[in-house]
Amino acid sequence: MMNVDREKFLKKRKLVDRIRNVLTYISAFFGVLVLAAILAFIFIGGLPNLSFKMLVSDYKIELTTVRIESDRKFENPDDKYEYFSSNFGVAIEDGKDNSGERIIVIEYLDENSPFKNSICIDNTDLKDSVVDIEVGSSLNLMMGEDEFGVFVMASNGDDLEDYIEALDRLTKIDSLQIESQGGGIRGSLLTTIILIITTLIIALPIGIGAAIYIVLYAKESKFKRAIVSMIDMTSGVPSIIFGFVGAIIFIPFVTKLGASSGYTILAGALTMSIVLLPVITKTTAESLLVIPLSYQMASLSLGASKTQTVFKVILPNAFPGILQATLLSIGRIIGESAALLFVMGSNISDEVSLFGQSTSLSLHIWNITSGESPNFGQAAAISIIILIVVFVMSTSVKLISKRQLKNNGG
Amino acid sequence: MENNQEYDFIIKNLNLHYGDNHVLKDINMEIKHSRVTAFIGPSGCGKSTLLRCLNRMNDLYDICRIDGDIFYKNININEMNPVELRTKVGMVFQSPNPFPMSIFDNVAYGPRCNGIKDKATLKEIVTTSLKKASLYDEVKDRLKDNALGLSGGQQQRLCIARAIAIQPEVILMDEPTSALDPIATSKIEELIDELKQDYTIIIVTHNMQQAARISDYTAFFLLGEVIEMGETSELFANPQNEKTEDYITGRFG
Numbered sequence: 001m002m003n004v005d006r007e008k009f010l011k012k013r014k015l016v017d018r019i020r021n022v023l024t025y026i027s028a029f030f031g032v033l034v035l036a037a038i039l040a041f042i043f044i045g046g047l048p049n050l051s052f053k054m055l056v057s058d059y060k061i062e063l064t065t066v067r068i069e070s071d072r073k074f075e076n077p078d079d080k081y082e083y084f085s086s087n088f089g090v091a092i093e094d095g096k097d098n099s100g101e102r103i104i105v106i107e108y109l110d111e112n113s114p115f116k117n118s119i120c121i122d123n124t125d126l127k128d129s130v131v132d133i134e135v136g137s138s139l140n141l142m143m144g145e146d147e148f149g150v151f152v153m154a155s156n157g158d159d160l161e162d163y164i165e166a167l168d169r170l171t172k173i174d175s176l177q178i179e180s181q182g183g184g185i186r187g188s189l190l191t192t193i194i195l196i197i198t199t200l201i202i203a204l205p206i207g208i209g210a211a212i213y214i215v216l217y218a219k220e221s222k223f224k225r226a227i228v229s230m231i232d233m234t235s236g237v238p239s240i241i242f243g244f245v246g247a248i249i250f251i252p253f254v255t256k257l258g259a260s261s262g263y264t265i266l267a268g269a270l271t272m273s274i275v276l277l278p279v280i281t282k283t284t285a286e287s288l289l290v291i292p293l294s295y296q297m298a299s300l301s302l303g304a305s306k307t308q309t310v311f312k313v314i315l316p317n318a319f320p321g322i323l324q325a326t327l328l329s330i331g332r333i334i335g336e337s338a339a340l341l342f343v344m345g346s347n348i349s350d351e352v353s354l355f356g357q358s359t360s361l362s363l364h365i366w367n368i369t370s371g372e373s374p375n376f377g378q379a380a381a382i383s384i385i386i387l388i389v390v391f392v393m394s395t396s397v398k399l400i401s402k403r404q405l406k407n408n409g410g
Numbered sequence: 411m412e413n414n415q416e417y418d419f420i421i422k423n424l425n426l427h428y429g430d431n432h433v434l435k436d437i438n439m440e441i442k443h444s445r446v447t448a449f450i451g452p453s454g455c456g457k458s459t460l461l462r463c464l465n466r467m468n469d470l471y472d473i474c475r476i477d478g479d480i481f482y483k484n485i486n487i488n489e490m491n492p493v494e495l496r497t498k499v500g501m502v503f504q505s506p507n508p509f510p511m512s513i514f515d516n517v518a519y520g521p522r523c524n525g526i527k528d529k530a531t532l533k534e535i536v537t538t539s540l541k542k543a544s545l546y547d548e549v550k551d552r553l554k555d556n557a558l559g560l561s562g563g564q565q566q567r568l569c570i571a572r573a574i575a576i577q578p579e580v581i582l583m584d585e586p587t588s589a590l591d592p593i594a595t596s597k598i599e600e601l602i603d604e605l606k607q608d609y610t611i612i613i614v615t616h617n618m619q620q621a622a623r624i625s626d627y628t629a630f631f632l633l634g635e636v637i638e639m640g641e642t643s644e645l646f647a648n649p650q651n652e653k654t655e656d657y658i659t660g661r662f663g
Binding site: 219220292294295296297298299300301302303304305308312313317 | 465467470472493494496497500501503505507508509510519520523524569572573575576
């Protein structure tokens with residue numbers, strides 16, 4: 001009788017164990033799958049658009065309108081170029097700008113091509129001067145009249161064949177738009193860097209100071225406990241709340257400082273400082289707590305004042321913890337979007353200054369994907385850059401923590 | 411009391427509480443100038459706590475309450491600036507605790523904190539301090555190396571050199587050999603024997619043989635009270651109190 005029960009039990013247990021194991025495997029598999037899918041989506045979409053040129057070029061497209069006249073014919077050298085204009089000595093090809101849009105670029109330019117004598121017709125300082133057109137310049141809207149007085153027009157929405165055909169019907173182009181390649185993220189990248197530096201300059205001294213006060217100076221009291229629990233609480237507050245508080249406080253403040261508009265990098269840095277203060281204070285406080293009391297005792301027993309002890313013995317030993325706080329903060333600043341939306345806005349600008357409006361990489365993504373024709377390709381490319389930075393940051397945090405453990409152990 | 415110059419420390423009616431814990435009970439004691447005084451007694455009897463009172467290290471603990479008076483050279487130490495007091499009364503701790511910096515910087519730390527910046531002066535202080543701590547010959551070629559690379563005994567002698575470097579008059583030693591092996595211990599004991607020419611030394615020790623070997627005066631502590639204090643030879647040969655006798659003959663402790 002007992003044996004039968006035991007066998008039944010064993011069978012049942014085997015079944016239950018198997019079900020549990022399978023469930024665990026399935027959830028683990030789904031977790032990994034989702035992560036892998038996200039990464040794959042970003043890398044597949046982003047890699048083709050990722051280029052060094054994107055990092056260093058401007059976002060805004062600059063247009064120069066020129067007129068060009070031709071008085072001779074040109075040879076297609078060895079018939080090498082498929083789309084060659086014999087009137088102007090120019091070959092064109094398909095290209096892509098930084099944001100992945102199709103453009104028409106100059107593939108070849110004869111050395112005597114009239115394109116080299118194109119005259120600017122914009123109403124700017126450049127008017128009537130010669131515009132520098134070279135291989136790689138991109139062409140857009142072209143207008144002119146052919147020899148029969150028929151109006152001819154082409155733009156970069158046309159096929160190469162149509163464009164070149166239109167070009168060869170003309171001997172005199174009344175108006176041609178030469179475009180600089182836009183869609184770069186130089187401005188936003190620079191903004192992010194300035195934002196990081198300014199935020200750290202503001203937040204690190206305050207955060208480290210607060211940590212020193214809490215750990216080394218504050219006496220056990222209700223006040224200290226209140227501060228500590230407040231810091232714990234604020235580190236969990238959603239950043240969007242800091243964002244609108246920042247908008248209410250810092251935007252008028254920065255305007256008072258003399259900026260023409262409050263939506264500035266400085267306001268962003270001030271807001272991010274508030275977001276990061278709890279993180280920096282907590283991380284630094286933790287690293288201060290693990291410094292052996294014997295260092296402090298030794299220093300004091302040698303006739304050093306408390307302040308000397310803090311700055312000569314305790315802080316240098318807390319350096320790895322402070323570095324960790326810094327790296328965590330940098331990751332946080334790069335990734336932040338909600339809070340910054342309130343104080344910096346998502347307007348992409350190529351002119352970056354502390355007291356000027358421009359936007360960070362995260363908000364750059366938001367900007368280019370929230371319009372009428374979202375550009376997911378470039379968004380993915382920027383995401384790769386952000387991911388790389390965050391990955392480098394978290395890896396170095398791990399390395400530093402490892403080294404810190406080693407140092408403490410040996 | 412009429413011969414006050416003879417004493418470095420005079421302790422009067424000292425009581426110390428850690429929270430609700432009465433750690434030191436009504437201590438009265440005089441510490442003679444330029445002698446080695448040993449505090450012995452079982453663990454938790456308050457001898458280290460009393461030592462820390464002498465350079466006001468107990469100030470670090472919020473829950474510590476001290477009543478009674480301690481006079482250092484006839485000045486109440488509570489009226490002295492603790493930082494000033496500690497430059498006169500140096501301290502060596504139970505386990506070697508050099509800072510994680512170079513050997514040179516460890517010894518130069520105290521003088522630097524007290525405003526000595528001149529490199530030549532610092533170098534001289536470091537050299538003499540290391541020589542006095544009989545460590546100089548072992549480390550003279552690697553003063554720039556990290557102090558944590560030294561052996562335990564060398565680290566402890568470095569800590570002694572570090573304490574000497576601020577030119578104190580009294581050196582407090584809190585079980586300085588308890589973390590060391592016998593050879594390192596005997597080196598430290600020899601060192602103490604040399605140092606007593608120049609400094610008043612107060613040493614806390616668990617080891618009665620050590621107290622007998624190196625000290626001129628011994629105080630026996632039990633449960634926060636001084637049971638007996640006297641010349642070491644006298645106390646060990648002819649203890650007046652029964653508890654002292656029980657302890658030094660190894661019946662408890």
